[in-house]
Amino acid sequence: MDELTSVFIQEGREQLQAMENGLLDLEQDPDNHDNINGIFRAAHTIKGASGVIECHYIENFMHRVENVLDRLRNGEIHVSGDLTGLLLRCCDQLGRLMDVLEAGDPEPSAEVQAAGESLQIELNTYTAHAAPVAGGAIVEVETDAAGDVHSSGGGVVNTDSWHISVRFGLHMLRGGMDPLSFIRFLGSLGEIIALETVPDVMPPAAEMDPESCYLGFEIRLQTRSSKADIERVFDFCRDDCELRILPPNSKLHEYLKLIHDLPEDDMRLGEILVRAGALTQAELDEGLRAQLQVRLPGAEGAAESTPIGEILVDKKVVHKEVVEAAVHKQTQLSEKKAVEARLIRVQADKLDQLIDLVGELVIAGASANLLAQRSGQSELVESTSILSRLVENIRDSALQLRMVQIGETFTRFNRVVRDVSKELGKEIDLIITGADTELDKSVVEKIGDPLMHLVRNCMDHGIEPAAVREARGKSRRGTVELNAYHDSGSIVIEVVDDGGGLPRDKILQKAIDKGMVQPTQTLTDQEIINLIWEPGFSTADQVTNLSGRGVGMDVVRRNIQNLRGSCEVNSTEGEGSKFTIRLPLTLAIIDGFLVGVGKAAYVIPLDMVVECIELKSNTADRDFLNLRGEVLPFVRLRELFEIDGEQPARENIVVVQHAGQKAGIVVDQLMGEFQTVIKPLGTIFRHLRGIGGSTILGSGDVALILDVQSLIHRKTRQEERSMHANSALPRSTQAN
Amino acid sequence: MGQVVQSAGKAGTAVQSAAVDNGPQQYLTFTLGGEMFAVAILNVKEIIEFGSVTEIPMTPAFIRGVINLRGAVVPVIDLSCRFGGKSTEVARRTCIVIIELVEGDLKHDIGIMVDAVSEVLEISPAEIEPPPSFGAKIRTDFISGMGKVNGKFVIILSINKVLSVEEIAILSQMGETGSTESV
Numbered sequence: 001m002d003e004l005t006s007v008f009i010q011e012g013r014e015q016l017q018a019m020e021n022g023l024l025d026l027e028q029d030p031d032n033h034d035n036i037n038g039i040f041r042a043a044h045t046i047k048g049a050s051g052v053i054e055c056h057y058i059e060n061f062m063h064r065v066e067n068v069l070d071r072l073r074n075g076e077i078h079v080s081g082d083l084t085g086l087l088l089r090c091c092d093q094l095g096r097l098m099d100v101l102e103a104g105d106p107e108p109s110a111e112v113q114a115a116g117e118s119l120q121i122e123l124n125t126y127t128a129h130a131a132p133v134a135g136g137a138i139v140e141v142e143t144d145a146a147g148d149v150h151s152s153g154g155g156v157v158n159t160d161s162w163h164i165s166v167r168f169g170l171h172m173l174r175g176g177m178d179p180l181s182f183i184r185f186l187g188s189l190g191e192i193i194a195l196e197t198v199p200d201v202m203p204p205a206a207e208m209d210p211e212s213c214y215l216g217f218e219i220r221l222q223t224r225s226s227k228a229d230i231e232r233v234f235d236f237c238r239d240d241c242e243l244r245i246l247p248p249n250s251k252l253h254e255y256l257k258l259i260h261d262l263p264e265d266d267m268r269l270g271e272i273l274v275r276a277g278a279l280t281q282a283e284l285d286e287g288l289r290a291q292l293q294v295r296l297p298g299a300e301g302a303a304e305s306t307p308i309g310e311i312l313v314d315k316k317v318v319h320k321e322v323v324e325a326a327v328h329k330q331t332q333l334s335e336k337k338a339v340e341a342r343l344i345r346v347q348a349d350k351l352d353q354l355i356d357l358v359g360e361l362v363i364a365g366a367s368a369n370l371l372a373q374r375s376g377q378s379e380l381v382e383s384t385s386i387l388s389r390l391v392e393n394i395r396d397s398a399l400q401l402r403m404v405q406i407g408e409t410f411t412r413f414n415r416v417v418r419d420v421s422k423e424l425g426k427e428i429d430l431i432i433t434g435a436d437t438e439l440d441k442s443v444v445e446k447i448g449d450p451l452m453h454l455v456r457n458c459m460d461h462g463i464e465p466a467a468v469r470e471a472r473g474k475s476r477r478g479t480v481e482l483n484a485y486h487d488s489g490s491i492v493i494e495v496v497d498d499g500g501g502l503p504r505d506k507i508l509q510k511a512i513d514k515g516m517v518q519p520t521q522t523l524t525d526q527e528i529i530n531l532i533w534e535p536g537f538s539t540a541d542q543v544t545n546l547s548g549r550g551v552g553m554d555v556v557r558r559n560i561q562n563l564r565g566s567c568e569v570n571s572t573e574g575e576g577s578k579f580t581i582r583l584p585l586t587l588a589i590i591d592g593f594l595v596g597v598g599k600a601a602y603v604i605p606l607d608m609v610v611e612c613i614e615l616k617s618n619t620a621d622r623d624f625l626n627l628r629g630e631v632l633p634f635v636r637l638r639e640l641f642e643i644d645g646e647q648p649a650r651e652n653i654v655v656v657q658h659a660g661q662k663a664g665i666v667v668d669q670l671m672g673e674f675q676t677v678i679k680p681l682g683t684i685f686r687h688l689r690g691i692g693g694s695t696i697l698g699s700g701d702v703a704l705i706l707d708v709q710s711l712i713h714r715k716t717r718q719e720e721r722s723m724h725a726n727s728a729l730p731r732s733t734q735a736n
Numbered sequence: 737m738g739q740v741v742q743s744a745g746k747a748g749t750a751v752q753s754a755a756v757d758n759g760p761q762q763y764l765t766f767t768l769g770g771e772m773f774a775v776a777i778l779n780v781k782e783i784i785e786f787g788s789v790t791e792i793p794m795t796p797a798f799i800r801g802v803i804n805l806r807g808a809v810v811p812v813i814d815l816s817c818r819f820g821g822k823s824t825e826v827a828r829r830t831c832i833v834i835i836e837l838v839e840g841d842l843k844h845d846i847g848i849m850v851d852a853v854s855e856v857l858e859i860s861p862a863e864i865e866p867p868p869s870f871g872a873k874i875r876t877d878f879i880s881g882m883g884k885v886n887g888k889f890v891i892i893l894s895i896n897k898v899l900s901v902e903e904i905a906i907l908s909q910m911g912e913t914g915s916t917e918s919v
Contacts, residue, residue, distance in 0.1 A: 360807055600791065641793030679809040681792075681802065682844065684904045690794060694802060694809045702790040702802050702809055 002176035004236060008053050009102050015042040016098070017408075020091045023084050024414045030079035039087075040069045045232060046094070051185045052236055057108055058097050061116055065090050068126045077126055086122050088415070093119055161193055162223065162230060162247060167201075167216035169240035174211055177237055183217065186233050190223025348441065351401055358391075358398045359589060359677035365391045366675065366698035392675065395589055404444055406484050406493070407435030412448070413455055413482060420459050427466055427477040428459055434484035439491045443563055443583055447493070450556040450567075454495040454579050455480060457553075462499030462577055472574065474498065487582075490565075490607070495579040502529050502571040529571055533557045564692060566658075566709060592676035592695070592705065595654060596669035597637045598645040601703040603676050603695055604665065608656045608708050612670055615651040625664070627655065634664030635715045640690075656708050663712050676705065690714050760860035763883065765890060766833065766850040768824070769816055773850075774857065774883055774892045779835050781845060783853055786830040795908045797823055800849055803832065810834065812847040813899060819874050824849050835895055839902075846899050857890075859883040864892065 019042040022035050029035065047062035065087070071077045093116055100108040108116070164186070168179050186192065198216035202208065221230070227245055234243050365388045372384040410432045421428040463469075463478035470476055481496040504525060511517045511531045535554040560567045564584050571577035584590070584605075592603035613627070615634075624633040634653055637643070653664040676695045679702075681688070692707035763774035789801040789812055798817035802809050812832055816824045824830065829852040837844045867879035872891065880894035 363807065643793070681809065682811060683842070683901050684799070684811050684844075684846075685792065685795070685908060686905055687908060688792070688794065691792065694790075696804050696807065696809070700804050701788055702804050704790065704792065 004176050005053050005055075005101065007236060008049050008055075009098055012046050012049060012058075012098055013095075015046050016091055016094055017412075018042045019046075020088065020415055021411060023087050023091065024418060026079055027081070027084050027418075033073075036069070036073050040066070040073050043069055044229075045235075048185065048232055049235065051188065052181055052233070054181060055101055057116075058094070058101065061090075061094065061097060061120070064120050064123045064127075065094075068123050071127060083126065086119070086126075088419075090119055090123070162221045162227075162245060164219040164221055164230065165217075165242075165244040165246075166219070166234065167198070167242040168213045168237065169242075170212045170214070172213040172237060172240055175237075175240065177240075179213060179215055179217075182233060182237065183219070186219065186221065186230070189225045189229060189233065190221055192219060193222050194218075194220040346401075354398055355402065355589070358395050361391055362395055362589065362675050362677050363696050363698070367700065368698075370698035395675065399440075399589060402441045403438040404441050405436050405438055406444060406447075406491075407432075409444055409448055409451065410435050410482050410484070413451070416452065416455060417459065417480060420456060424459060425465065426459065426463055428463055429477055429479045431479055431481045432483075433481065437484040437486060437491060439583065443491075446559065446563055447581070447583065450559045450581070451482075451493070451495065453553070453556045454581075455482070458495060458497035458499065458577070458579075462497035462501075464500050468500075491583050493581040493583070495581075496576065498576040501573040501575055501577050502532065502569070504528050504573060507531055529569055532569065533567075564707070590676050590678060592674045593654065594671040594674040594697075594703065595637075595652075595665075595667040596671055597641070597667050598643045600641075600643065601671065601697060601701065602637070602667070603674060603703050603705045604654060604656060604708060605676075605692075605705070606673060608658055610655045610657045610662065613653050613655065615653045615666055625653075627662075627664075630662070632662060632664050634666055635711060636666040638666070638668075640711070640715065658709050658712075661712075663708075665706070665708070665711075678705065760858040763857050763859055763890075763892060764833070765854040765857055765885075766831070767852050767854060768850050769821060772854070772885075772888070772890045773815075774859070774890045775833070775835070775895050776892075777856060779837070779895050781834040781836045784832050784834065784847075786826055786832055786849065799904070799908060800824075803847060805834065805845070805847075808845065810845045810847050812849055813904070815848045815850060815898070818898065819878070824851065827851065829853075835899060837896060837899055837901065839896075844901055846901075848899070857883075857885060859885065859890075859892075865889075 019039050022039040022042065025032065025035055026039065043062055043066050047059055047066055050056075050058035050062060068077070068083075068087070072079065072083070077083070093112075096112050096115070097108055100112060107113075166182075172179060183192075183195070196218040198218060199214060201216070202214040208214075223230070227247060230245055231238075231243070234241065365384075369384050369388055372380045375381075413430055413432075417428055417430040458480050459478075463480070464472070464474075466476040469478065479498050481494070483494040483496065485492055508517070508523070508528050508531075511528075511534075512519050516531060516534055517523065532553050533556075557567055560581055560583070565582055567579065567581045569577060569579050591606040593606045593609045595602050595604060615625075623636065624631050626632070632653075632655065638645075638647065648668050651666055651668060652670050653666055654670070655662060655664050674695075674697075678693045679695055681691065681694050685691070689710040690707055692705045694702050694704050697703050762777040764777050764780050765772055765774045767773070784805070787803065789803055791801040792799060792811075798814050800812040800814040800817075800823075802811050804810075814824050816822060831850055831853050832847040833850055833853065834845055834847050837846060863884045864881040865884065867876050867882060869876060872879060874891070875897075878894055878898045879891055881892045883890040883892050
């Protein structure tokens with residue numbers, strides 16, 4: 001797939017998302033005219049861009065959609081549930097068409113085409129009494145659009161022509177873009193009255209690079225479209241071409257400025273403009289003479305009375321490039337897209353590479369620090385510590401680059417909730433809070449599917465039908481909440497519903513039926529609820545196409561665990577349930593706390609560490625202690641990891657906290673904070689629980705990162721098992 | 737030949753027959769517990785001195801640990817242990833041979849611990865006998881053939897089998913549960 005197409009798909013999907021969000025808002029607020037315009041603009045942009053990349057099946061389809069939207073915009077038809085539903089289905093179809101394009105298939109499959117055709121028939125019912133749709137359809141839309149001057153967002157003038165001056169960049173052809181396709185698409189906006197090719201920068205044949213583009217065009221265009229529409233034609237090559245658009249009836253000096261700004265010879269360009277019908281010869285002569293006069297007395301005196309463009313031209317004599325850049329910037333700033341221009345689209349893998357390099361920098365910095373400290377030279381120590389502080393800052397900003405807001409992921413669910421609630425015949429609202437919470441892009445990408453499962457489950461199993469809700473004294477409309485916030489170095493995402501909650505007895509019964517638990521076993525409420533995470537578990541009486549197959553929850557949990565996260569569920573019968581997902585903020589670099597056991601070093605994620613205390617000896621054989629009145633169970637790392645060697649005289653406990661639970665980890669030495677670049681341990685160790693990864697110390701040795709939660713979990717299981725074993729064999733002596 | 741070993745699977749047989757026609761292949765030979773072994777040279781990425789290895793707790797004994805190979809964390813397998821013998825004692829000539837494995841689209845680097853690296857030999861396909869069905873005291877699927885060098889047999893390892901990431905991952909999981917139960 002060429003670059004242009006991939007840009008189209010990326011931007012098209014964004015527009016599609018905007019369109020979909022707009023349609024969902026439209027249902028709530030049918031009279032918001034700005035919103036309708038926004039939807040129309042999104043659809044129009046997609047259509048336009050698909051024309052540029054010559055993807056006709058998308059262009060044709062979007063054209064139909066646009067017709068309906070246009071009538072909607074002009075108030076000829078009115079917003080209804082059916083209409084928005086239809087348009088949303090059109091969005092889905094467009095998504096499928098983009099999939100086809102992305103997959104590189106020349107034509108959509110018969111199935112997709114059939115879906116498209118049936119949608120078009122439905123769409124036609126809304127445009128039935130409009131002008132017949134024919135080959136010149138695009139022009140027809142523009143005529144319609146002209147009916148609504150204000151909403152199309154630019155000065156639309158009915159007389160005279162636009163002047164467009166475009167110089168395509170050298171790399172245009174190499175980027176896979178055909179200048180002609182832009183001109184052709186421009187033609188669909190209106191009538192090109194005159195077109196002059198400017199091949200002046202073309203070098204002599206010997207120096208010419210056949211892969212470079214040396215072309216420029218001066219175009220007179222008669223159209224009713226706005227400036228923004230014309231600019232949009234060139235959206236795809238904006239970065240790589242010089243574009244100047246003069247509105248109809250422009251002043252003479254604006255043309256002169258144009259002449260001077262462009263790199264070609266003034267006189268030559270002037271002639272071209274005369275030929276194109278933009279200027280008369282007399283006007284040109286007069287203008288150039290006037291310009292000359294201004295230049296002679298010196299720029300100082302003329303500064304006040306001369307338009308800014310001409311001053312710039314004066315300076316151009318000295319610094320042509322500077323002025324070029326300034327003028328270009330100025331036009332950019334005056335555009336409506338000023339905000340957008342401040343964003344830079346960066347390839348994700350470039351960012352990943354940067355993060356990798358920063359990781360190496362952190363390791364190298366740690367090693368320099370270590371050497372400096374060993375050398376004992378205070379100046380060296382000082383300078384390396386400044387260095388490491390800077391490295392820390394760089395690390396933080398580099399990681400910040402990858403942070404994205406979770407809002408985009410959340411808003412997708414508006415559509416899901418709408419569709420599913422219609423399908424289920426339930427009335428459900430979605431409430432989103434904390435949409436601006438940021439987390440690592442790689443995490444965001446992978447959290448969508450598990451969230452989808454949870455939200456669907458909430459709607460299907462959680463929220464009761466309206467009648468049942470009323471009988472229980474709740475409002476008819478159920479709510480599902482999505483909430484995100486930061487909590488001690490991790491991000492917490494909650495999915496809350498106010499439905500019936502998890503049916504404790506039903507879950508237990510099902511678990512007994514499936515042989516997951518013995519009928520005699522006594523389980524706490526929480527333990528019973530946690531059974532839903534087991535593979536193959538489902539309490540739904542009927543398998544719907546949404547959920548109930550029992551493959552969901554364990555997959556959800558596994559996906560979240562793969563992201564080094566955890567998930568838990570709280571539920572009150574009759575009042576609702578709350579799923580809490582806890583994820584690390586980043587997958588690349590963390591602040592760690594370095595501890596030593598024997599000769600080995602381990603890293604505990606710093607944001608889990610609460611405090612460190614000395615382990616007083618003679619705490620009997622029990623593995624817990626009294627921490628200011630609290631019972632603190634602890635794990636002896638030396639025992640758990642079966643590390644050889646003598647216990648030192650003094651041992652320490654690192655008190656860690658995770659999801660509200662405190663525990664101690666007994667280690668030999670405390671070695672302090674350490675910036676930890678996480679290195680995955682590789683596929684060989686993927687089943688290993690208790691070790692979250694590895695990192696490289698300043699000395700070059702490898703240290704292991706402890707996965708505190710699964711360590712504690714492991715220890716708990718271990719003890720449970722040995723207790724069971726002991727009670728099963730009454731004669732054996734107690735191990736602990 | 738390296739390709740042959742790496743692309744065990746569908747294309748493997750076709751490439752192998754082509755490789756056989758191409759005459760002698762190069763092998764890296766090394767000793768382990770007094771015995772001579774060989775691996776196809778194209779699998780070998782580099783040979784490094786045995787340095788500091790970080791042990792990984794809760795893994796089977798044949799996983800010796802991980803090393804820092806210029807910023808990448810690479811697991812090290814104790815080959816002698818993997819063949820069911822004792823764990824290798826570290827001596828003056830102990831080396832780690834870094835092997836590159838290709839499984840599907842993934843590339844893995846794995847280090848193997850050997851007593852000493854000997855030399856690079858050319859062995860022509862005619863000099864390679866099929867593995868004996870028993871008697872080698874090593875799982876037969878680990879052996880790709882027996883090379884005849886100076887009248888002695890050299891065991892040519894099928895390194896993809898010996899270092900099968902899938903198998904090691906499963907074994908390490910079993911090691912984990914095993915140690916849990918033993919406590």
